[in-house]
Amino acid sequence: MYKIAFLAGDGIGPEVMAEAKKVLKTVEKKFGFKFDFHEGLVGGAAIDAYGVPLPESTVKLCEDCDAILFGAVGGQKWDALSSQLRPEKAILGLRKHFGLYANLRPAILFPPLVSASPIKQEIIGNLDLLIVRELTGGLYFGTPKGREETGGVVRAFDTMIYTEEEIKRVAHIAFKAAQNRKKRVTSVDKANVLATSRLWREVVERIAKEYPDVELSHMYVDNCSMQLVVNPGQFDVILTENTFGDILSDESAVLTGSIGMLPSASLGDKKPYLYEPTHGSAPDIAGTGRANPIACILSAAMMLEYSFGASEASNAVKQAVTRALDEGYRTSDIKTGAGKVVSTTEMGDVIVNFI
Amino acid sequence: MYKIAFLAGDGIGPEVMAEAKKVLKTVEKKFGFKFDFHEGLVGGAAIDAYGVPLPESTVKLCEDCDAILFGAVGGQKWDALSSQLRPEKAILGLRKHFGLYANLRPAILFPPLVSASPIKQEIIGNLDLLIVRELTGGLYFGTPKGREETGGVVRAFDTMIYTEEEIKRVAHIAFKAAQNRKKRVTSVDKANVLATSRLWREVVERIAKEYPDVELSHMYVDNCSMQLVVNPGQFDVILTENTFGDILSDESAVLTGSIGMLPSASLGDKKPYLYEPTHGSAPDIAGTGRANPIACILSAAMMLEYSFGASEASNAVKQAVTRALDEGYRTSDIKTGAGKVVSTTEMGDVIVNFI
Ligand SMILES: CC(C)[C@H](C(=O)O)[C@@H](O)C(=O)O
Ligand SMILES: CC(C)[C@H](C(=O)O)[C@@H](O)C(=O)O
Numbered sequence: 001m002y003k004i005a006f007l008a009g010d011g012i013g014p015e016v017m018a019e020a021k022k023v024l025k026t027v028e029k030k031f032g033f034k035f036d037f038h039e040g041l042v043g044g045a046a047i048d049a050y051g052v053p054l055p056e057s058t059v060k061l062c063e064d065c066d067a068i069l070f071g072a073v074g075g076q077k078w079d080a081l082s083s084q085l086r087p088e089k090a091i092l093g094l095r096k097h098f099g100l101y102a103n104l105r106p107a108i109l110f111p112p113l114v115s116a117s118p119i120k121q122e123i124i125g126n127l128d129l130l131i132v133r134e135l136t137g138g139l140y141f142g143t144p145k146g147r148e149e150t151g152g153v154v155r156a157f158d159t160m161i162y163t164e165e166e167i168k169r170v171a172h173i174a175f176k177a178a179q180n181r182k183k184r185v186t187s188v189d190k191a192n193v194l195a196t197s198r199l200w201r202e203v204v205e206r207i208a209k210e211y212p213d214v215e216l217s218h219m220y221v222d223n224c225s226m227q228l229v230v231n232p233g234q235f236d237v238i239l240t241e242n243t244f245g246d247i248l249s250d251e252s253a254v255l256t257g258s259i260g261m262l263p264s265a266s267l268g269d270k271k272p273y274l275y276e277p278t279h280g281s282a283p284d285i286a287g288t289g290r291a292n293p294i295a296c297i298l299s300a301a302m303m304l305e306y307s308f309g310a311s312e313a314s315n316a317v318k319q320a321v322t323r324a325l326d327e328g329y330r331t332s333d334i335k336t337g338a339g340k341v342v343s344t345t346e347m348g349d350v351i352v353n354f355i
Numbered sequence: 356m357y358k359i360a361f362l363a364g365d366g367i368g369p370e371v372m373a374e375a376k377k378v379l380k381t382v383e384k385k386f387g388f389k390f391d392f393h394e395g396l397v398g399g400a401a402i403d404a405y406g407v408p409l410p411e412s413t414v415k416l417c418e419d420c421d422a423i424l425f426g427a428v429g430g431q432k433w434d435a436l437s438s439q440l441r442p443e444k445a446i447l448g449l450r451k452h453f454g455l456y457a458n459l460r461p462a463i464l465f466p467p468l469v470s471a472s473p474i475k476q477e478i479i480g481n482l483d484l485l486i487v488r489e490l491t492g493g494l495y496f497g498t499p500k501g502r503e504e505t506g507g508v509v510r511a512f513d514t515m516i517y518t519e520e521e522i523k524r525v526a527h528i529a530f531k532a533a534q535n536r537k538k539r540v541t542s543v544d545k546a547n548v549l550a551t552s553r554l555w556r557e558v559v560e561r562i563a564k565e566y567p568d569v570e571l572s573h574m575y576v577d578n579c580s581m582q583l584v585v586n587p588g589q590f591d592v593i594l595t596e597n598t599f600g601d602i603l604s605d606e607s608a609v610l611t612g613s614i615g616m617l618p619s620a621s622l623g624d625k626k627p628y629l630y631e632p633t634h635g636s637a638p639d640i641a642g643t644g645r646a647n648p649i650a651c652i653l654s655a656a657m658m659l660e661y662s663f664g665a666s667e668a669s670n671a672v673k674q675a676v677t678r679a680l681d682e683g684y685r686t687s688d689i690k691t692g693a694g695k696v697v698s699t700t701e702m703g704d705v706i707v708n709f710i
Contacts, residue, residue: 088548119474139548146550147550147553154554155516158514158515160513163508163509163510190601192438193447194494199509222602222604223605225580226605229609229610243598247602253581254581254584
């Protein structure tokens with residue numbers, strides 16, 4: 001019996017989450033699990049109800065659960081709010097509160113969707129890379145952070161800061177992931193300019209010694225943003241700090257042409273971990289039945305694997321998704337090789353059938 | 356009479372700089388200028404001679420000049436040196452010393468080279484964007500920066516810091532550049548997370564009011580790294596801070612498929628400004644006659660425009676480059692539509708002939 005915190009959020013969040021739930025219900029039956037869903041408010045929905053994007057009650061609910069499945073948050077309605085009250089604060093708050101320091105972002109090319117990639121087919125190859133992004137350190141959380149006025153001069157500042165320990169723990173996750181893949185880690189930094197990058201490089205090199213079967217290389221972040229476009233096939237696991245990872249993981253995602261289909265996992269040292277689709281809340285298509293539930297369903301598959309150790313069930317979900325695509329089922333965001341254009345719920349049904 | 360500091364540097368630096376000089380000598384004759392070239396050591400070459408990448412004598416020489424033309428620095432030979440002595444320090448040192456706060460990086464698609472782009476032709480369109488990167492602030496220069504150990508915990512830190520004034524002056528450059536282009540500025544930040552970005556956004560909005568003919572929009576940096584790949588044609592001028600600009604300008608450059616051909620200008624409030632090709636020193640092909648001199652020649656063209664106000668001469672150089680490409684001349688780095696594969700010096704000669 002596993003307890004799942006079910007945070008649907010805003011926009012298309014609730015729609016894609018409903019399909020992930022359907023999939024998990026099927027997994028219950030087929031694989032003999034029992035999942036208990038605990039719904040909590042988050043993002044704009046929580047702002048409307050409680051005035052804050054991440055209410056204490058939602059945090060409590062998550063503390064009580066084995067894993068968190070997160071939809072999407074945000075929308076124009078809340079755009080004008082001051083930054084402390086923005087829907088995104090919910091996701092930052094959850095990461096920090098639960099110590100979710102490692103963000104796993106696979107960028108996979110689904111073979112029937114190759115032609116959806118903006119990159120030429122001969123370059124994109126069969127892209128399959130994993131970005132491991134440090135998620136609770138660096139610029140986003142470092143202090144001092146703020147604004148001050150002294151002698152008539154207004155200045156604002158953020159702090160990029162990393163301890164040895166913060167680098168170590170995320171590096172271990174990257175090397176372990178590489179052991180189950182092509183056994184290559186590219187650590188991305190800006191060690192020619194940043195002090196944090198120099199410590200990063202040093203620590204990563206030290207950790208690498210514990211994984212002699214994994215090959216480590218280093219790359220500057222500016223070069224990496226180029227290499228992802230010209231030769232993405234060279235990468236297996238990319239390990240990088242928070243801000244660089246934010247930028248590079250989105251760049252990688254878009255190379256696949258399937259941003260609506262990519263999942264993510266945010267891991268820490270203890271449960272609950274958090275799983276969320278990498279797409280946003282897409283308020284423009286909310287309620288039209290056009291949202292693609294695959295990213296959310298694959299996030300649930302990552303949950304099965306990383307939180308519940310249920311690799312077999314996880315693979316069954318992934319294979320069902322692949323089969324749905326192979327057989328030509330497409331939500332309307334995918335413009336490629338469409339046989340049958342289906343709605344959000346129909347796509348969920350097709351995948352459920354194939355499990 | 357203009358004095359040009361001529362800093363060739365390492366690797367292919369001297370080779371491409373020799374071609375830029377040939378071009379400038381031709382401009383002298385055709386357009387009635389007089390250029391005085393003052394050669395200075397920089398990068399690895401300066402380390403070998405003086406033990407430092409940016410000797411005082413080179414700084415003095417530049418102070419005495421109207422503009423700086425810079426080749427490229429770096430190479431394996433100096434890779435093991437401690438960071439204060441690395442060849443790259445020369446370029447950071449020049450930027451800081453001369454207050455070169457605005458880095459202009461055009462990303463242009465040369466029509467005969469469209470097929471060299473890694474991006475599909477229907478997406479790349481006729482890309483022509485300009486990145487204006489803040490170059491002397493933010494993470495790269497902010498203090499405190501360093502490493503410390505307290506209570507057994509090792510930590511490293513860098514500071515992203517911007518004053519209102521630093522944002523204002525680079526914003527003016529972006530808006531002015533947009534007035535001569537398609538009149539659109541996209542300001543890129545991470546205002547949902549960073550205090551510096553919130554100040555950035557506020558100040559840019561204020562400056563925008565002085566340019567009512569220019570349309571301003573804002574974009575998060577992670578989204579921008581995606582939009583550059585899926586729809587680069589939407590951009591005219593991208594204005595952003597130092598680190599984001601470092602990453603996004605390299606990503607943009609590679610979209611064109613012509614990284615060996617893109618110039619850059621670094622401007623400040625007073626001369627000398629600095630001009631350099633955006634490619635590196637490519638030690639692997641140094642001395643083989645295979646380097647592409649076009650990025651350096653176009654950097655000289657930017658110098659004619661921005662430092663000497665010589666738009667006519669600048670355009671003549673740009674048109675000569677375009678004609679060389681149109682007529683099928685290619686250095687061996689360009690794998691596309693090659694009619695005549697020529698060496699570095701031959702490419703220089705062809706361009707000189709077309710001026
Ligand atoms: C919403 C935002 C704070 C967040 C981030 O940058 O971490 C998002 O872009 C992401 O990548 O998950
Ligand atoms: C060499 C390095 C410090 C430099 C930078 O990042 O500014 C380079 O990458 C550039 O973009 O000019």
